[in-house]
Structure formats: C-alpha cells, structure tokens
Amino acid sequence: MSDTSPPAPATDAVLEPEPSEPVGAVQVRPARSRRTTAVKVVLAAVAAVVVFLAPAYIDAEYLTVANWVMVGAVGGMGLTMLVGQAGQLSLAHSFFALVGGVSYAVLAGPRDEASYTGLGLPSLLAAVLAVLCAGLVGAAFAPISGRLRGIYLGVASLSLVFVGFWLARELPSLAGSTSSGRYAPSLNLFGFDFGELHPELHVLNVPMGKVERSFWLYAALTALAYVLGRGALSGRVGRGWRALRDNEAVATVMGVSVVRQKALAFAVSSAYAGLAGVMVVWWYDGLMKPDESVDFGTYSTTAAISYLAICVIGGLGSLGGAVLGSVVVFGLPQIIQLVTSSDDYSGTGFTPGVITNFVFGSLIVLIILFEPRGLAGLGARLRAVLRR
Amino acid sequence: MDTLVQVLVNGVGKGAVFALLATGFVIIYKATETINFAHGSLVLVAGYVAYEVKSDHGWLLGVVAGVLAAMLFAFLVERVLLANARHAHADSLAILTIGIDVVVVTEISRRLGTAAAPFLGDPYDTKPIHILGASVARTYVVALLVALVLLGAFFLAFRYTSWGLAMRAQSENSEAAALMGIRSWRVTASAWAVGGGLAGIAVIFLATNDIGGGSGLLASHTLAFAAFPAAIIGGLTSPGGAVAGGLIVGLTDALASQYVSLEFAKVAVYLVMLAVLVVRPSGLFGRVEQLRV
C-alpha cells in the first residue's frame, strides 16, 4: 500500500547520481507539492481503507504470507538504504534481526520464568527498546565498518551472523533454547492485543483473529518504516550517505565525516532489521527460537543473503522496490508452496518444494539479466511508457 | 602430542582443499569482479557427474568427467548469463549467482532422490598413515599433495604463459588490455572454467567420509562456503593469498574444534578473518585500493 503514492523525484532517481537541482526548481516546488500533498492524503486514506478491509476478504494463509512479506519489506528497506544509498555492503542483516528479536523477548518476557531472563516491560516499550538495541549494536560495529569497504566489508559483516549463531546457543536464558525456544508476549496497544482475541472484533461479519490483527499491525509498521525512510533519504542524512557512496574521498573533502556517516547508516539499517526481528517473533506467535544450524534458518547466512536479494531484486536503494523484492524473495516461495501439490512419492519428483526453488532461482536470474535495476527500474520504465 | 600432530595434519590437509576452492574463487573475482555465491554449485556439479559416471566407468573416468563438467558448467555460466548482464552492478551479479545456486542445488538433490549420502569413494586404501605417532587418514595427505601439485602448476601458468599474462593484464586494467588486443571474453570465460576445474578437484576430497563427513556429496556444497573467509583473509586479488587463506582457515577450524568446541570452530574462522581485516583491510596479500578524487 505504501507503493500507491507516486515517489518523489528525489528518491526515484536513486540509482543515477543526484542531478544538480536547477535554481528555478525552488520556485516551482511549493505549488507542486501542495497538489501532490492533497493527492497523497487521498491515496493514503484509500490505502488505509483497503488495509482495514483486506482481512475480511483474504484467507488466513495468504494473510500469513502477506505478514511475512512485510517482515522482509521492513528488513529490506533498512538494508537497501545501507547498500543502495550509503554504498556499504552488509551480509549481517539477519544478525541484527536476531538482536532485535532476542532483545524484545528479554525486555517483554515475563519476570517469573525460571529458565529465561525477562524484564516484564510493557510490550510497546519493549518493542521500541528492542529496535534501539539493534540500532546501537549496528553503531557499535563502526570501528570495523569504518575501516573496510566493498566485499571486504560484506564478508566481515557476515562474521556477525556466525557470532550471533554461537552466542545464541551459549546464552539460552536470553535467546531461548535452540530446541523449543522461548515465548514473548504479543503487542498490546492500550488494551488492544494483537495476539489474543480479546476484545472480540468483527469486520463485515468476519471475526478478526490473530492473523487479521497482525496484518493491520504489520501494514502500519511497513508504512511507518517507509515514511521514515523517505524522510531520511530526502534530507540531509540521505545526501550525506549518497556522497559517501559516490566517493569517500570527495565526501571527506566536502566535509562529510565518513566514519560518522557509516556508523549512522549502519545504526539506521540495523534498527530496521531489529524491527523486522521483532515482527518475526510476533509472526511465530511469540516464539523466539535460535537456529539449529548457521546455514539455514531464520537468522542464518541464507537469511542474510535473502535480505540482500530483496534489495537487488527490488532495485538497490529503492524503498518501494524493497517491498516488491520481498514479495519475490519472502512471499513467492510460500505462495507457490500453498498453491501447488503433488502425489509423487518417488523422491525424484517435482514436489512443491522443488518447483518453488526452481521458480525462485530462475526468477532471480531473469530479473537481473533483463532488468539490472531491479523491479524499481521496471516500475520506472512502466511509468515512462504510460506518460508517453 | 600425537593429538596435536594429527590435528595439524588434518588442518593442513583440509586447508589445502579450501585453498583449491579459494583460488578458483579469487580467479573468478579477478576476471569478472563477481563474488561467486555459486561456488558450491560448481563443486556439486562435478561431484554429481562423477558419481553418475563412476558406477559404469570406474572412479578415474568419473572424476575426469566430473571435473570437465564443472569446467563446462562454469564456462557456460559466464558465457550465457554473466556476459549478457554486463551492465548489471557487481552486487547484482553476485545475487544472480545465488539464483543459479538455488536451481543447481535443488535439481541435483532432486536427481539424487532417496540416495541420501552418495560418496565418491577413493582409489587408494583407507588405512591410516602413521606420522610422529599419530594416525592420520590418508585422504588428508593425498589432498595436500594433489593441491600442492595443482596449485604449483597453476602459478607457473599464471606467471609464464600468455594466458596468465592476459589474465593479469585484464585485472590490472581491462580497458588498456582490450586496447592491447587481449580478447576479454577469452580471459573471463577461461577464468570461470579454471575456477570450475579447481572446485571439481576439491570435491574429490570433500565428498569423502574423512573431510566432508557423512553427508557425502551434499555436505560439500555447505563446506564450499569456507572459500569465502579463505579468499578474504588472503586478499581477494591475490591467488597466492587464497592459498595462505585456505591453510589458515583449515588450521583454525581444526585447532578450534579440537581444543575449544565444534560450535566455536566456525566462529573462530570468522574471528581470525576479522582480526586480519582490522589490521589489513584488504586481506593479507590483497592490493590496497587507491582512492581517486
């Protein structure tokens, strides 16, 4: 829903170097922006109505998928800002999601559980603090991120995934046991609980259960993440990051503090990942469970690479693209699994799992082959065709 | 003492296999600036073809066919896919290789069906060798010797043949190389083929019970991930560094899993890598990038 508003020129052109603004543009803007503001308000209202009514029409399993897509979208937006706008490659996004999830479980978890540490904070406060924690950990990576560039930075950050995997196993009282995990409460917003069925609620005669409620919550969080990201990118922060991306030396000469900008970019990006991590915990009905192996699972190297795939497929640096990328990377495998079935028990058959992987893998190859700027680039092309 | 000797020999043997993988990884990176996430797939393709051919035509033919198949596969990946995506960002190319990897892994495990743990086996007997009182599985020693010979041959070729010259010229400056008449596509495609070939050799050792452990072929795909830290530790632009990196990874892994814990071993490899990067941001032997204003 956050894609329905037409992106402003400033962030639309993220892949090209920022065009220098013509002087005249300053006078044109106010008039133009008043109109676009009106359109935006209307569109946002429509989007809100659609989101409010959607759970009454969409089956629970597809809402579950939609919620998972929004987890990927929020995480992806954070990473695409770091990689596409600030030019810092990171393969640690799944680690920061783990930090967010564990922090939430510890902060919101009940105090009286024997085997798990919990502070029993209200869930909203815990979620906000968990996001902050993830951001701080991201900033703490500055001494290393400040020294490295490109693929070296990417693989260096990958080591955080390994460290996180190891720490989570060493500290089961915080992260939950690797076998059955630990449970954290769902979000309770001023008496309205997103995980419970109280108070009961019907929309169009359809009872709003956990999944339906979570859909509203996730849509709101995705919109919030999008709006905040847009704000950051179109302002001073975004300009600093792009200067960093285009040429560190020039940026330094221009008075941009490279180390501070890198730390800021990592902090913001990790905070987004932390929010995604909290959303993962809610998605699993409050279950926080570390992975059984570092290669596969929710916080694994595979997940880290998936977040990067979201950014590339969506179009590096584009926030709306991250949402589309997440539809492909997080959504598609689950959807194909839902709509296909097979009675082939030979072991070499084309089961739903096999088909899913084939479609997913080839789609990645095709998108990059034919639209290197990702789905955002495809969108830009479509718009250009329509305008003609 | 005998435990230490055993750990060291195992570490160096495993490291030699990682060195084969990392060297291929670095050559591919040098020629096409692509981080090849599908390196594990090159390993799998070779292993799968070798496994299929072996049953009818014996081990040696199987391995030869496997290595050739991996070279051909890598060559095709470069020619058919990467060559047609020239305008893509380097990160996009890396993600493209992930797409390839997903498809290859899925197809090969589908083809293997219920044959859960195929092994390539080895032509030499499995009796352990005794060195300084320690008993060491033969695979480690053979792997070390094969890697020494192969990497030696590769470095001679890299230094003294026209192919090696073209390779080095292109990675220095691809535009200048083109102006000098070096045909770029031959260099890039042959780099991929060599990377595939080295991965194909590596799988002979990875898909054994000694180095790869019990999952045989399928575990070798996961193990190939070690090429990453190995290549980074050595420095991505240095094939010699890749060999050093491979050995460091192998030794760190063996020592940490013996003297700390199996879980810590994988982390230890990455911690060593971080330590190296903090001191030398472009790896031990990597070329330090110069900033141009």
Added chain:
Amino acid sequence: MSRNLTSCAVAFAAVAALGLSACSTKAADDSTGGGSGSGGSGSAGVKTDIGVTASEITLAALTDTSGVFKVLGLGITQGNQMWADDVNKTGGICGRKIKITTHDTGYSAEKAVPLYSKLKADNLGMIQLIGSPTLAALKKPLTDDKIAAIPASWASTNLDVPNVVMIGPTYDIESINGLSRLQSQGKIKDGDTIGHIYVDSEYGKNGALGTKYYASKHKMKVVEATVTSTESDLTAAVTKLKAGGVKAFLLTTTPAQTASAVGVATAQGLNVPIHGSGPTFTPQLLDTPVAAALMSGRYTTDAPQLPVQSDNPKVKEISAAFKKAHPGQVETYGPILGYASGLVWGSILKQACSDGDLTRAGVLAAVRKTTVDTQGLTPPLDFTKPGQPSSRSMFLMVPAKVPGGLKLVQTEPYVSPDAQTYKTPFQK
C-alpha cells in the same frame, strides 16, 4: 492531476461498494466451519466441527518431500496413505472414509506456518508432523486450535500437552535402554567412563538427559561432545571421546554424522561399542565406506517400530505393497511408522466416535482414553498417562545387508528396569 483525483474517486467508490456488499466468502466459511462446537451432526448422531463431514474425515500430513528429511518424509507419507486405503476398503471409521492431504514444508519452519494456516481450515488433525523446527513453531498454534498431531520426533520435553501424540519411547528412554543393554552384556560397568555425541537441539539434548540420568545412577562419568545438525565432520568429537578414555559411546545424531563418527572412530582405533538412537541410521549408510564398521556388530540401534526385515505378517504386507508401488526405491522403516501412525489415529477416532464427539476437542479428550494394539508393528501403546511416553520398550537392531538395512537382535521389544522407573520431565 485531475486525472489522478478521478482515479482516486473511482478507487474509493470501488472499495465502498465492496464494503457495502459485505459478501465476503471468508465470512461464510467461518460461520460454517468456525468451531462453535455445536456444528453439524453426522449420520450417526456424532458431534463434529472441522475436517469431518457426513462421509469423510480429513487428516493432514505436514511432511518433507524435498528437504533434508525427504527420505523419511516420503516413507511415512506412503505408510499413512496405505493405512487410509486399507481402512477405506473396509468401510472407513465411524461410517466415514479417511482422506489424507499432504503438504511439503521442505523442513522449513517459515514455510510450515502458512501451510498450517491453510490446512487447519479443513483438516481434523495431523497424522504426520516432521521436523523439530516445525514442531517448535507450531506447538502453540496446535494447542490453541486444539489439534492433535503425531510428530516424527520423540523429545519427552514436548509431552506437556495432549496435542502431541508420540509413538513409542522418547530419546531419553532410548539412551537409558541403550546403556543398560550394554551393561547387561558386560560391555560397560559401574564407574566406567562413557561418551555421548549429540546434536545440540531438542533431539540431542533429550537423548543426553537420559544418559545423565543413567550415569548418575551407575556412578559413570560422561564425556559429552555436542555438534550442530549440519556439521558433517565429527573428527574432533571422536578425538575428544578417545582422549577421555570412553568404554562405549552413544550417538544422538543425524545419519550422516553416524557415518562420520563410526568411520573416524574406526580410523582412530577407538573400537568400543556404539549405540545410536533410532534416527541415527538409514539403509543408505550401507552404501558408504563405513558399511563394514556398521555391520561389525559394534554398532547397535533401536526403533519404536519393527524393521522391514521381519516375520510380522503386517510388515510383510506393507513391504509388498511398497515394492509394488515404488519399484527400485530403497526401503526404509518410514512406511511401517506411517502405517502405525494411521493405526493410532484409527484407535483415537474410534474412541471419539464411541464418545459421540468427533470435534477437535472430542478427539483431544479421546487421546487420553486410547490404548493401541498396532498389530505388532510397535510395542502396545498407551496414551492414557499425561506427560509419559506411550511406551518405554523398543526394538533392538543391528545393520545388515537385508531390505531396510536392519535386523532384529531379539524378537521381543527391550525395556530396562532403569527406563521403567525413570521419571520423564512432564510425568505427573
């Protein structure tokens, strides 16, 4: 701009129209299927809610036919289906035919969650649930939705709810039985040092629980080595055990890790008895370089169900049906376990039927009243004791070049006094 506004207005109108019509199909679905408990009554006057119609009972198999456990997943699913076919040939249960829907998770929890969300809308319960990450992710939803499921994992730490219907002994009991068998044979004695290599997960930790219990009762010292489930080279773990001077060791690992551990132990000259829990073996291991060591008699394993090579007439029937349906495929214990799972569901459904309540809640209540005779496929199963495994006996086996790769050590199921007195974590 005016065009934009127009399109907005159109969109608004469309949304409003949708809203006013209030014709959501979902609303209709939920009012008929939405678990009020008092729903329709079947032909026999039995109370029903979800997954049961007048002519059909639907059960789901949440399996893995493409991931790391596909060999097991395929086998169990085949057994489930064979049972359903047999039941339907003889008229079904409670006047209803059995229908099984299969769903492939690829051993991934994040794919299992939407699949569960889909299957819970029209399945009464689950005849199969593979994978401990999947069980962990679904345990709370299962409890909330009152759905009973037979997991293909045996950790006694999951027996806290009646929803988890586990067939046979749990991993901790396996360890205790395995060790006391070794001791009864004189391979180990009180005060010895023993080893245990296990996966650091629900599976392995539960196995280690039993070892610690047994060791404390017999004043033994345990050398533990933990591995992650994808670690395939167990050299370091075996070296650690060897350095600790173990007289025997247990494995609670994956089959691939069994191959590595047994191979490395042989290479290092650690020729002590090894007992592996049920999941440590698959017949494919006999095609690997460690086949000889596995068949030397040093390695024993166990299972809650009979092996493929058995004189039991039911097993022979299943095996023949399997060979006919899947010629050329390696035979595993999967179909036997799958068939036994079917028999368990059959008994539960019959109990619920005679209680006049085939709702989900009725099924859960029936579980606690059910004992099952699986025609000898497993030891007799008793689900009436909360928190306890349905059986503490298991079949002891050694690898052999026979169909299924295993043969019985003794025809009678084995249970040790220590295992009988052991108190499982949620035993009341």
